[in-house]
Amino acid sequence: MTFLLTGIPGLEAVHVWISIPFVFMYLLAVVGNAMVMLVVAGDRNLHEPMYLFLAMLALNDIILCTVTVPKMLVIFWNGPSISSFAGCLTQMFFVHALFLSESAVLLAMAYDRYVAICTPLHYTSLLTTSIIGKLGLALVARSVVVVIPGVLLILRLPFCRTNVIPHTYCENMGIAKLACASITLNSVYGLTAAFLTTGLDFILIAISYGLILRAVLGLSSREARAKAFGTCGTHICVILVFYTLAFFSFFTHRFGPRVPHHVHILLANLYLLVPPTMNPVVYGVKTKEIRVRVFRLLCGGINFCLSCIPPKLFLSLCSL
16 A cells, blocks of 8 residues: 655645755754764763753754655655555654654753752762663653554554545654544544653643743842843743644644644644754754854864865965
């Protein structure tokens, strides 16, 4: 059995134009997150909890974008694309598992900031390298354990209707709605899993930042308060963008039939692409240690390129 992914319904005529910002966002996401990973991996001074969590987030973002965007661009440029049943389920698994991992890493980063600001004396004992490694494995295990039943619930469904999916990638309810049997169990499990994972993550993140802001208000230094508010404010904005787009897409599949389908599909694409594009800037470039090392990496690359140019050629280029 195969599925036909058609892209954004109603906007087929402008698929090529829509692809332009998606290409730029994808390139920015991959390059930006790759640089964050290289900087953290290459500098032992950055092998600390906050930076290790940043590297985890960067790796997750690169994989999440790569699982969806290339196929999406093929549809935008060449029209509807065929995907095998196994291929579609595989993409669905990775999309949902990586989304859960993203949410879990954001929660871990919020906890890291909470410990660093509210209980700094216990920071080194609560967040050791060993604990971070085990936490990373636990995040992956949680994603896999939660998503696998959703895949199994799809496998039990008979498909005897259309095989056309009006979407740019395969996701759980998009596939389930094509079945010629009741999908109530699929919907109930999806809702339950979402509330117990991303919903709970969001609540815990909100509590963490609430406690952080309360601690910040107690600081005597106005400069320290302003710096902390600036950092927390940008982090909160990214988190709100991530969860708002994700929850809107999730709930419109189940409770929002009046939402125009092309709006739903656009937002479903953006919630997988906007956060990975913003994260390197908000969490990476705005972090001084990362920013300085990224600039050094860029300067080193430019100097290397210039050293490869013969002196005579370089002088002739400068004289143009």
